Amino acid sequence: MTTTFEGLRSALEDHETTLPERFLLDMGAGTREPERWFANLDPATGELLAEVATATPAEVSDAVGAAEAAAPAWAAAAPAQRGELLRRLGALVRREAETLARLEVRDTGKPLAQGRADIAAAARYFEYYGSIVEGLLGDSIPLGSASLAVVENVPHGVTGHIVPWNYPAQIAARSVGAALAMGNAAVVKPADEAPLVTLCYARLAREAGFPAGVFNVIPGGAETGTALITDDRVDHVSFTGSVATGRLVAGTVAGRGRPTLLELGGKSAHLVLEGADISRAAPVIARALLLHAGQTCTAGTRVIVHESLRAELLDALAPHFAGATLGPGLTEPTVGPVVSERQAERVRGFIDRAQADGAAIVAQAEPGGHAGGFFVPPVLFDAVSQSSELFAEEVFGPVLAVTAVSSDEEAREAAHNSRYGLTGAVWCQDVDRALAMARSLDVGQAYINGYAPGGGVELPFGGTRDSGYGREKGVAALREYSQARTLFVDIRG
Ligand code: NAD
Numbered sequence: 254m255t256t257t258f259e260g261l262r263s264a265l266e267d268h269e270t271t272l273p274e275r276f277l278l279d280m281g282a283g284t285r286e287p288e289r290w291f292a293n294l295d296p297a298t299g300e301l302l303a304e305v306a307t308a309t310p311a312e313v314s315d316a317v318g319a320a321e322a323a324a325p326a327w328a329a330a331a332p333a334q335r336g337e338l339l340r341r342l343g344a345l346v347r348r349e350a351e352t353l354a355r356l357e358v359r360d361t362g363k364p365l366a367q368g369r370a371d372i373a374a375a376a377r378y379f380e381y382y383g384s385i386v387e388g389l390l391g392d393s394i395p396l397g398s399a400s401l402a403v404v405e406n407v408p409h410g411v412t413g414h415i416v417p418w419n420y421p422a423q424i425a426a427r428s429v430g431a432a433l434a435m436g437n438a439a440v441v442k443p444a445d446e447a448p449l450v451t452l453c454y455a456r457l458a459r460e461a462g463f464p465a466g467v468f469n470v471i472p473g474g475a476e477t478g479t480a481l482i483t484d485d486r487v488d489h490v491s492f493t494g495s496v497a498t499g500r501l502v503a504g505t506v507a508g509r510g511r512p513t514l515l516e517l518g519g520k521s522a523h524l525v526l527e528g529a530d531i532s533r534a535a536p537v538i539a540r541a542l543l544l545h546a547g548q549t550c551t552a553g554t555r556v557i558v559h560e561s562l563r564a565e566l567l568d569a570l571a572p573h574f575a576g577a578t579l580g581p582g583l584t585e586p587t588v589g590p591v592v593s594e595r596q597a598e599r600v601r602g603f604i605d606r607a608q609a610d611g612a613a614i615v616a617q618a619e620p621g622g623h624a625g626g627f628f629v630p631p632v633l634f635d636a637v638s639q640s641s642e643l644f645a646e647e648v649f650g651p652v653l654a655v656t657a658v659s660s661d662e663e664a665r666e667a668a669h670n671s672r673y674g675l676t677g678a679v680w681c682q683d684v685d686r687a688l689a690m691a692r693s694l695d696v697g698q699a700y701i702n703g704y705a706p707g708g709g710v711e712l713p714f715g716g717t718r719d720s721g722y723g724r725e726k727g728v729a730a731l732r733e734y735s736q737a738r739t740l741f742v743d744i745r746g
Contacts, residue, residue: 258352258453265355268583270298272359276305276448276472278312279455281319281438282465287312291445291472296362296590297581299625305448308471313440313480316469320411320438321486323466328408328436332386339383339434341461342454346376346426349457353450357422358582360447362589362627363545365582368422372450374708375426381710382731386434389731394739401742406735408436409512410488413481415502417494418446418592419548419649423708425451428491431730433467437489440469442481444494446592448472482506489734492516493550496719514723514733516715518550518647519675522668523704524690525558526661529680531565533702538653539573541704543631546588547600547651551676551698551705555637555644557667560657567635567655571616574633574653579621588618588651590627597627600650604632607643612636612654639670647673661686665693674717678704697724 264273276293277284287306295302308316327335346353350372358368394402412432416425421443429439443451451470458468471477475498482490482505491514492502503513523538525531541553558566573587580586591597608614612634622628631651637644643654658664668677678700681687691699697716698709713729715721723733 258349261356262352265352265359270295271301272303274303276303276452278306278308278316278472279452279470280316281323281455281467281469283459285312293360293445293448294593295359296592297359297623297626299594299627302359303449305445305452305472307445307473308442308477308480310476310480313471313477314484316440316471317411317481317484317486319466320440320469323464324408324410324438327438327464327467330436332389332434335434335436336383336386338461338463339379339430342458342463343376343379343383345457345461346372346379346454349453350376353422353453355583356453357450358589360449361418361421361545362592363582364587364589365585367544368582370708371420371422374710375422377708377710378423378426378430382430382434385728386731389728399744399746401744403740405738405740406435406732407738408735410437411486412437412439412734413487413490414439414441415478415481415490415492415494416441416443416451418444419545419550421447422450424493425454427710427725427730429454429468431725432491432734435731435734437734438467440471440481440487442471442473442478445472445474478502483509485509487511490514491723491725499721514715514725515721516550516725517719517721518649519673519716519720520555520645520647520671521551521553521673521676521696522555522557523553523678523680524664524668525556525562525566526664526679526681526686526690527559527561528683528686529562530682530702531562531569534680535566535569536573537704539570542653543573543577543588543651546591546629546631548591548649553676553678553704554648554652554654555671556653556655557664558655558657559664560659563655563657567615567633570633570653570655574616574618574631577618577631579618579628579630581623581626588631590622591629591650592627594627596649597629600629600648600652603643603646603648603650603652607634607637607641607652607654610641610643611638612641612643615655639667645671661690665690668694672719675720676700676705
């Protein structure tokens with residue numbers, strides 16, 4: 254294991270195929286040789302990127318034990334002390350920004366510009382939570398002079414964090430940043446497809462001076478995740494990933510009477526109403542979808558457009574798809590690979606079935622990328638029927654579905670013709686009309702004439718219906734990772 258980032262930095266800059274170090278378990282107090290290893294592939298080439306530890310149930314138990322032992326002292330520290338360490342961690346992430354960005358790019362496949370944006374957002378999460386936690390005030394409840402009633406925000410204890418492969422650097426930072434700021438000790442399980450930056454965070458947390466056991470990272474897949482969520486000492490679980498796994502996790506955690514936060518993706522819609530400025534909307538819609546080959550839970554994968562604007566919108570969107578370049582993330586393509594061959598097959602299946610369902614391909618990128626990599630050329634579909642699979646299901650690939658409607662009411666109904674409720678956007682220059690539409694959407698975040706700016710660190714984020722419940726990001730996450738404790742004092746006059 255490299256103790257500084259120098260080995261990693263030069264390997265990444267030299268485009269070495271396999272990274273020079275094996276990534277160990279990181280259990281707060283230090284790293285540990287695992288009992289088992291996992292071959293982590295580079296999605297751009299299909300070749301081995303790194304050998305990564307897979308935590309066995311016994312190793313998960315040890316990590317939870319380390320967190321349990323560390324939690325009381327960490328909770329007792331002043332928010333200013335915890336905040337200082339988190340801000341220091343944010344500064345270390347900035348110090349290593351280029352290495353971490355390249356690592357995230359090799360691990361997930363995304364273009365380098367996006368990798369850099371993700372690391373900048375991750376540093377912000379640590380700094381933001383390290384700052385605002387000091388201002389999270391409790392409450393006092395006026396009951397008259399014969400008593401004092403106050404409400405404090407206290408941590409849950411040990412928090413478990415299950416992170417997916419699409420935005421591991423950002424998702425781990427946002428969730429762990431808020432949990433640690435509130436005084437929880439965290440055990441993080443990144444996805445085995447993309448665990449590397451999260452493991453680096455644990456290393457940087459040690460350098461920042463976090464007490465042993467406060468921040469633990471246990472890579473692995475379903476078996477590791479199961480061991481984490483079934484451990485009685487884990488007091489709260491945050492999960493980001495698929496609906497099926499999320500429900501399984503929430504059911505298991507609820508079975509032992511503990512809360513879960515679920516962020517389960519979406520089928521978010523752009524509603525392009527009469528009066529929309531297409532020259533403003535089209536580049537934002539295309540970019541939100543293409544920035545990580547459609548593997549963004551907020552991707553905005555459906556465009557519901559008024560029929561009078563359909564042709565203009567398709568003309569404006571088509572060049573973004575036809576001209577998209579494919580390649581390894583470090584070569585700055587428009588789109589990188591999807592995360593795995595399994596995911597590529599899944600996406601190709603959606604594309605084939607959409608054509609069979611009668612949707613028309615308006616534009617498609619030329620095949621490209623790198624031999625052995627998991628590349629899927631972006632596709633723009635028109636005439637997507639509201640009863641089709643493509644209109645309802647999350648693809649998690651570079652596929653945009655356009656559907657024309659004839660009124661605002663029809664647009665609203667179409668937007669809700671999906672079981673997801675994560676985000677939505679309304680495009681219309683008439684602000685009254687746009688606001689009325691945005692307010693009527695059953696989603697966790699609704700945007701008007703813009704979409705998901707800069708990672709949205711400050712904006713509470715989460716879904717309704719099948720997109721999950723609970724809120725990450727913003728001040729709302731500090732409430733999520735704490736509970737109210739009421740103190741009552743009876744005063745004898
Ligand atoms: P998944 O839900 O299976 O995996 C998400 C995380 O859960 C990973 O860390 C995984 O190791 C862990 N996990 C898996 N089984 C578990 C279990 N039984 N107990 C505890 N943890 C477990 O998702 P996936 O199979 O990697 O991807 C499938 C689909 O999920 C994608 O195609 C996409 O539609 C969706 N997805 C959504 C998001 C999102 O941000 N909402 C992210 C990734 C994937």
